[in-house]
Amino acid sequence: EVKLVESGGGLVKPGGSLRLSCVAPGLTFSDFSMNWLRQAPGKGLEWVSSISRAGSYMYYTDSVEGRFTISRDNVKKSLYLQMNSLRAEDTAVYYCATNWGYDPFDAWGQGTLVTVSS
């Protein structure tokens, strides 16, 4: 069973920054596209960002474009999300997830909570 472990969530003030990490020690990490998704309290799932296997292609949902940066380190089997200029509406549980190319998300981490509040 693939295990993904997120970390880095917490409480941050509006306008602040946070860096999320996701490690996948048992995964052939470089074989997979990696993704961040989020779920605001009591709400549905929202895709946030994706990065291709070698990190050549990155995609963002419109609401985070220019504020969030996705990156990966295939040697460390780690995925990152640098979140700047955070807003209250970014408050959510953030999940990392794997997929093959543009396929469904077949493995998910347990999530890390980001709370943006003054």
Next chain:
Amino acid sequence: EIVLTQSPGTLSLSPGERATLSCRASQSVSSTNVAWYQQKPGQAPSLLIFGASRRATGIPDRFSGSRSGTDFSLTISRVEPEDFAVYYCQQYGTSPPYIFGQGTKLEIK
């Protein structure tokens, strides 16, 4: 951009009953490009169905998916107590953005 509309918002059933969840796409979607996820309280989502009708590894055969035009369905033939959860459909297969429906909550009647 495709919009996925799930119905009903909440489905109240007793264990042993048949559940049918719907996901309607606002425009044509390839039949291989809809997935269904299950999310239990306090847990991450997990993949149930991909390619509209193919069960993911380890998913019991009481779960099935189907398509009719732009309408996709998830059916649970006989709901078990562990099946009460929220279910999401998702469109995939092209470069992002990846689109989710708003979810259907299957609750115990």
